[in-house]
Amino acid sequence: MSNKRENISMSVIRRLPRYYRFLGDLLKHGVTRISSRELSQRMGLTASQIRQDLNCFGGFGQQGYGYIVDQLYREIGKILGTDKRRRAILIGAGNLGRAIANHMAFETRGFDLIGIFDQNPNLIGQVIKGIPVQDSRGLEEFCSRNHPAVAVLCIPRESTHEMATRLTKLGIKGFWNFSHYDLSVHFPDAVIENVHLGDSLLTLSYRVSELERKE
Amino acid sequence: MSNKRENISMSVIRRLPRYYRFLGDLLKHGVTRISSRELSQRMGLTASQIRQDLNCFGGFGQQGYGYIVDQLYREIGKILGTDKRRRAILIGAGNLGRAIANHMAFETRGFDLIGIFDQNPNLIGQVIKGIPVQDSRGLEEFCSRNHPAVAVLCIPRESTHEMATRLTKLGIKGFWNFSHYDLSVHFPDAVIENVHLGDSLLTLSYRVSELERKE
DNA sequence: TAGATTGTTAATCGATTAACAATC
DNA sequence: TAGATTGTTAATCGATTAACAATC
Structure with missing residues (x-):
């Protein structure tokens, strides 16, 4: 079957x-x-x-x-894999990262959020959904110990490429990418799911304009 | 041209x-x-x-x-309409709503965020990105005065349909919908741009599973 | 002019829809 | 059995790619 x-x-x-x-x-x-x-x-x-x-x-x-x-x-x-338990980490505990961590029901979709990372000293130590924000420098050790399969990227465009390279080396197989950076072009072998919120908003803009043109 | x-x-x-x-x-x-x-x-x-x-x-x-x-x-x-100035309001000042308001560069994409609404008394009055959260009950008056063109929906699934009906009556022509509710099926004439984060995460789950199957 | 690259038409490929035989 | 609805094959439609004449 x-x-x-x-x-x-x-x-x-x-x-x-x-x-x-x-x-x-x-x-x-x-x-x-x-x-x-x-x-x-x-x-x-x-x-x-x-x-x-x-x-x-x-x-x-x-x-x-x-x-x-x-x-x-x-x-x-x-088929979707909601019955699996996959470990996920979230990189970037800014506005968006915090909202995703708090808002998203990872558990009902086969994922366990096991770690949150940031490089900003003001955010490190903060607790989000029961998970303390760790220093990004600890990623290597954390991954070799806990083997997360997937990373949620809520970091700025500029740091995305480097972070993805680093995480790929640490065994991350899938990326849920919220940055406005086209990971897929540069990492053709990884599983990458882009959420380009900016693109989505621009599509809305186009379609609203289109509506006006028709009137 | x-x-x-x-x-x-x-x-x-x-x-x-x-x-x-x-x-x-x-x-x-x-x-x-x-x-x-x-x-x-x-x-x-x-x-x-x-x-x-x-x-x-x-x-x-x-x-x-x-x-x-x-x-x-x-x-x-x-073509996309980034040169236009369209007024937008945001409904729902929870985790996600706040993150979107703070994180999204509406201005560079042709939108001006002019109002934020919620029904939760604890949130009303809070200031997000310089915009005070208003009581949802004031939507009618606000819209008849300011004529926003677009609404960003960051509200629970259950209230989405009713809110969209209400906003359509108030002249809203486009929805940027973050709720897990398929607005498009019920509002075929409106311009609706869905951001189904849950669906996106499930797609990632499928594709990671697929990867494992291939190994 | 010769070389490069567009704009556009034609060919191919893939995705959606229609139709219907199989079967519960 | 008759009616309903699936699973699947065939037909259609649309989107992508290839090819090439137009032209800068």
Whole structure:
């Protein structure tokens, strides 16, 4: 069943979390069964696409019946890796870093935030979500002891490249990158998930302008 | 020149901020001229795509020469609307809201943050980036007086739908939505830019798992 | 002029949608 | 069994890439 997945396209992968979110919501509302057609209407896409997407990973439905919400939810969770426990560290305890640490439910998504680092002496020692901010200089020792798999980068653009190089050497395999720096171009082999908030805001700007042009 | 743009595809639009970012960087480094080929290598895409993309909006290059960085940068800025002044308000002064208000350079992207709102009495009155947090109940009056065009939503999932309905009535045309709620499905006519941080983290989780599977 | 590089058309590739046989 | 809905193949649509004539 799960050996089907080879070369799943990015378009499909990026839809999975959304399916997961909608199914979780249905589950919470006590819906036990759903057809691709009904789910498609709720999500604003085609039933065909949903069936196509899900069948990249296996046949989770029953012909003539549909999908069992609870079962599908858990299957997608497994596909996404929410059942794993991966250690994550966060670099940069500024405004954004603190907000991410406090706000993000890492645990429900398969991650354990085990360390927060910064180089600013004023921030070192502060406790965020029960985790004390450590001096970045201690990264090497911390990583060799605790083996985090993933790093959340909330640092300025300028220091991102160097930090990523350093962390790659320490065994970090995945980056959740909030800096306005295109890591992916320079680290083609690492798993990099960029959150370019600035780009997102500019897209909004474009689309609002477009709206005005139409009027 | 700018009357060319009709039905630009989302794929193109989403690449524009990235071009803008790279060109800004070249500019800062004193590069005056660049060919589509060189830019493509730096950005990790094809020269063909760059030329194709830019020509959706006009012929900004010179045959045999390439593009003048400074000029192209400003053209794309205009396309994105960074030269406009749009009023924005932020709803929800929790962890995330505060971080966005403090961290985001709204000004350089065509937006002026003119108000911050929350319903929590402990937050009301606090000053964030020189802007005092106001009681959400005052939204109606504030909007009829100041006419903001865009709202940044940093509120819980549950209150998002109601708040968007309310803000739409107050003339808000665009939403920068940080809540885990799919506004776009329910407000098909509004301009909505979702930042689903949870989805992004789950995508990272999937891709890290994938990496392990391959080993 | 010769060389370089654009703008643009045509070819290819991939993703989405439609259709339908399989089957619960 | 009849009706419903999946899984899957085929058709369509759109986006990316290649090619090349136009031109600086």
